[in-house]
Amino acid sequence: METVEMNSVSLKHPRSEDDVANADKIKRQKILEKSQAGNNSGQSTETVTEQPEDTKNEIIPNEESEEQEEEELEDSDEDGDPESFADMMKHGLTESDVGITKFVSSHKGFSGILKERYSDFVVHEIGKDGRVSHLDDFSVPVDDEDPSEETFTVLSDKDKQRLEELQLYKNKETSVAIEVIEDTKEKRTVIHQAVKSLFPGLETKTEDRDGKKYIIAYHAAGKKALANPRKHSWPKSRGSYCHFVLYKENKDTMDAINVLSKFLRVKPNIFSYMGTKDKRAITVQEIAVLRITAQRLAHLNKCLMNFKLGNFSYKNHPLKLGELQGNHFTVVLRNITGTDDQIEQAMHSLREIGFINYYGMQRFGTTAVPTYQIGRAILQNNWNEVMDLILKPRPGAEKGYLVKCREEWAKTKDPAAALKKLPVKRCVEGQLLRGLLKFGMKNIISAFGIIPRNNRLMYIHSYQSYVWNNMVSKRIEEYGLRAVPGDLILKGATAVHIEEGDVNSYTIHDVVMPLPGFDVIYPKHKIGEAYKEMLVADNLDINNMRHKIRDYSLSGAYRKIIIRPQNVDWEVVAYDDPKIPLFTTDLDKLEGKPLPVLPTDGKFRALKMEFSLPPSTYATMAIREVLKMDTSIKNQTQLNTTWLR
Numbered sequence: 001m002e003t004v005e006m007n008s009v010s011l012k013h014p015r016s017e018d019d020v021a022n023a024d025k026i027k028r029q030k031i032l033e034k035s036q037a038g039n040n041s042g043q044s045t046e047t048v049t050e051q052p053e054d055t056k057n058e059i060i061p062n063e064e065s066e067e068q069e070e071e072e073l074e075d076s077d078e079d080g081d082p083e084s085f086a087d088m089m090k091h092g093l094t095e096s097d098v099g100i101t102k103f104v105s106s107h108k109g110f111s112g113i114l115k116e117r118y119s120d121f122v123v124h125e126i127g128k129d130g131r132v133s134h135l136d137d138f139s140v141p142v143d144d145e146d147p148s149e150e151t152f153t154v155l156s157d158k159d160k161q162r163l164e165e166l167q168l169y170k171n172k173e174t175s176v177a178i179e180v181i182e183d184t185k186e187k188r189t190v191i192h193q194a195v196k197s198l199f200p201g202l203e204t205k206t207e208d209r210d211g212k213k214y215i216i217a218y219h220a221a222g223k224k225a226l227a228n229p230r231k232h233s234w235p236k237s238r239g240s241y242c243h244f245v246l247y248k249e250n251k252d253t254m255d256a257i258n259v260l261s262k263f264l265r266v267k268p269n270i271f272s273y274m275g276t277k278d279k280r281a282i283t284v285q286e287i288a289v290l291r292i293t294a295q296r297l298a299h300l301n302k303c304l305m306n307f308k309l310g311n312f313s314y315k316n317h318p319l320k321l322g323e324l325q326g327n328h329f330t331v332v333l334r335n336i337t338g339t340d341d342q343i344e345q346a347m348h349s350l351r352e353i354g355f356i357n358y359y360g361m362q363r364f365g366t367t368a369v370p371t372y373q374i375g376r377a378i379l380q381n382n383w384n385e386v387m388d389l390i391l392k393p394r395p396g397a398e399k400g401y402l403v404k405c406r407e408e409w410a411k412t413k414d415p416a417a418a419l420k421k422l423p424v425k426r427c428v429e430g431q432l433l434r435g436l437l438k439f440g441m442k443n444i445i446s447a448f449g450i451i452p453r454n455n456r457l458m459y460i461h462s463y464q465s466y467v468w469n470n471m472v473s474k475r476i477e478e479y480g481l482r483a484v485p486g487d488l489i490l491k492g493a494t495a496v497h498i499e500e501g502d503v504n505s506y507t508i509h510d511v512v513m514p515l516p517g518f519d520v521i522y523p524k525h526k527i528g529e530a531y532k533e534m535l536v537a538d539n540l541d542i543n544n545m546r547h548k549i550r551d552y553s554l555s556g557a558y559r560k561i562i563i564r565p566q567n568v569d570w571e572v573v574a575y576d577d578p579k580i581p582l583f584t585t586d587l588d589k590l591e592g593k594p595l596p597v598l599p600t601d602g603k604f605r606a607l608k609m610e611f612s613l614p615p616s617t618y619a620t621m622a623i624r625e626v627l628k629m630d631t632s633i634k635n636q637t638q639l640n641t642t643w644l645r
Contacts (some may be wrong), residue, residue: 001176008057011022024603055227092396093361093370094632099469100358100621102476104562105349110338112607114620118250119581120332123619125274125285126612127324131549133248133284135586138301140294145377154190165219166266167199175218184211191215197296199265234291239270239314241288244297247586248307250623252279255308257287263300264292272318275327277617282585288319308587326614328567331623332582333607340572343607346626347570350611353481354509354564355625356472359465360618361632368394375463378456378552380539383444391418391470405429428455453551460552464515467534472513472561481508481562486525488512488558495558497524508562517556518545566620573603582606 095101115121125133142579155163155178162176178195180188192204195217202217234240248256253276254268261268270290277283287295294312301308338346365371369389377385392405405421406429412418413434422430428451436445448456483489483506487498490512498506513527514520516535522528522542535542573582580596581588609626613619620631 011128012515027369039572045367086559092366092632093362093364094370095624095630095633098359098361098364098370098372098466099471099473100356100361100624101473101548102356103625103628104356104476104481105346105352105625107345107349107628108338108342110336110342110346112333112336112338112627114331114333115280116334116578116624117581119282119585120334121278121281121619122330122583123277123283123285124279124328124330125277125283125327127274127286128323128325130325132328133245133286133311135245135284135308135310137592138298138308138590140298140312141314154194156185160365162197163195165201166219167202167265167509175214175216177207177209177214180213180215189211239316241287241290241318242292242294243286243313243315243319244294244295244309245284245311246287246307246309247282247284248277249282250279251306253277253283253285255279257306258309260289260300263303264296266292272320274321274324277327284586286319288315288317290318310590322615324615326612327619328610328612329582329609329619329622330608331619333609333623333627334575334578334582335604336572336607338607343570343572343588347568347609349624350626351566351568352564354562355622356476357560357563357617358469358472358621360620362618362620363462363465365462368396370466371459371462372424372466375459375466376538376540379463379545379547379554381548383448386448387432387436387444391429392491399424400425402429407432409433415441425470457551460554464517464554464556467531468513468515468559470534471527471531474530475513475523475561478526483507483511484525486523486528488514488523490519490558495521509560509564511561512558512563515554515557515559516545517554518543520556520558559616563613563617563622566614567610567612569611570606570607570609573606573608574599575604575606576602578604582608 055575081337081625093315100235104275113506127133159176162173164170166176178191180191186207192206192215195202195204195215201333202219205218207216246253246256251259253273257268257273259269260271270292271286272288275285277285294314297309297312301310324478336343363371369392374389377383377389378588391406391409393403393410401421401423405418408414408421409418415433419430419433419437422433431451432447435450436444438450439446479487483498485498485500485503488495489498489506489510490496495512495514498511514522514531516531522531532542545556575582580598582596582598584593584595607626611619612624613622624631
């Protein structure tokens with residue numbers, strides 16, 4: 001099989017000057033509306049976009065008002081000045097910068113628009129039992145222990161606000177009194193149930209005051225009660241965890257869980273899930289939550305925006321990160337330019353051969369300072385370099401307050417002064433500056449340790465990914481798409497070398513390559529030496545990947561170099577209106593929305609493709625193989641295209 005060098009093919013079809021002018025006009029109007037509404041605009045940096053599937057969530061304690069202010073800043077419009085964005089992105093990364101340079105198929109590439117609408121990218125989680133998650137049932141399991149529907153409406157908004165402030169210790173009150181207007185035993189019972197079920201950690205009692213009945217709410221067992229939902233109110237016969245399907249649009253998994261936590265007035269750490277999902281997509285996945293009833297969760301469907309909950313069941317176990325088999329993708333590439341023959345050849349190749357299992361661009365950040373450079377400095381134990389890379393001024397697209405913060409840091413090297421320029425303290429820059437303020441400039445290791453562990457480890461994982469991408473490109477360039485003596489394959493969880501006499505027993509789909517670490521072996525051919533040379537050039541010893549700080553010691557892992565997607569299917573459809581959806585979602589089906597009516601001979605053509613991938617593989621890399629294009633933001637903007645968002 002032939003390998004093909006990458007061509008710079010635009011992800012998006014080139015637009016006319018009129019199209020560009022109209023798009024710019026719309027963007028300016030959006031920015032104006034945002035500014036009139038008092039929102040800030042820009043784009044965050046350093047927050048790493050991909051969550052590893054083997055780590056736990058960490059919560060940074062902050063005051064509620066600060067959290068809300070930061071969320072408004074972080075969620076503000078990302079467009080910025082449309083006339084300067086392409087210039088700013090000239091400083092970003094291209095695929096070749098991170099070792100992504102090869103293709104496996106021989107067809108000629110063509111252009112198309114990916115994620116023109118976030119609804120063009122749909123992800124369904126595949127559980128460990130092989131079942132694909134779908135939202136197809138809003139019903140709640142019948143349970144005699146559940147409170148009545150009146151529980152959710154008996155309290156006024158003012159009562160709920162006072163109870164929430166009491167529950168979260170936001171005022172000095174030790175109790176809240178709720179007057180029973182229509183005094184009956186039944187009414188008092190409903191109010192008792194409402195307070196206890198909606199505000200975990202609060203107890204209630206009835207008191208007579210001046211001839212009137214009051215329900216008095218007070219704390220049951222101190223602040224710990226909030227984190228641990230009431231055990232004694234949960235029926236023993238019911239599983240401790242409510243499992244449900246979360247359908248979300250244009251929100252990442254942790255954002256959705258934080259919203260659910262606020263509505264339910266519980267801590268986010270009582271939720272569990274098998275993997276994080278994209279923001280810019282429609283995604284469907286299973287979530288489990290400790291001792292929250294399906295009835296309470298279903299009630300949220302009346303007030304939630306952009307996501308729905310359903311398919312409720314009670315089980316005795318939470319979910320664990322990494323337990324999933326993978327994800328099923330439904331992707332629409334709009335305004336494609338390829339001929340029918342090109343498309344057929346591309347999709348047959350994807351199904352029969354697959355694609356190179358590169359780590360995608362989101363693994364390496366979007367700014368002029370790639371995350372792998374920070375990871376390399378950590379492994380080198382060069383902490384001044386780590387601090388400098390995170391905080392120094394950099395060219396490219398950034399929010400204005402980050403630019404000011406970096407300028408202040410470069411000028412003064414004063415953490416307090418730089419922090420004053422930074423309204424968003426939860427970003428990596430803010431966390432590091434707070435650490436430097438607390439531990440001093442001579443203790444950068446401890447200051448860096450304030451950053452949540454997930455983010456710190458993502459830097460060194462990014463470096464591993466950078467090495468892996470480069471080595472796989474070299475491997476394919478040197479030996480092509482066949483197994484050769486000295487390659488590695490897995491027998492169970494153990495990697496072994498392919499011997500000369502066994503080489504015909506294996507194909508390229510069996511071959512794995514190591515991410516560098518102290519617990520892996522390397523190929524016994526030129527690529528094994530190439531690993532060593534690359535790490536030597538980075539002042540690292542491939543035979544000593546242990547770090548004096550245990551968290552940063554790399555054990556390594558193995559990753560298949562070619563992935564062949566399962567359940568591959570495709571269809572070319574015609575359409576006239578770019579805004580019309582080209583397939584129905586789970587929610588559309590539940591709401592009875594009909595299939596979109598498409599013309600037989602429309603102005604535009606779209607490729608609708610479906611495929612399933614194992615965990616930790618990148619759908620964008622599969623799409624790259626079909627289109628033969630560079631998926632980096634920098635390449636797209638330089639080719640007079642619209643930023644992939």
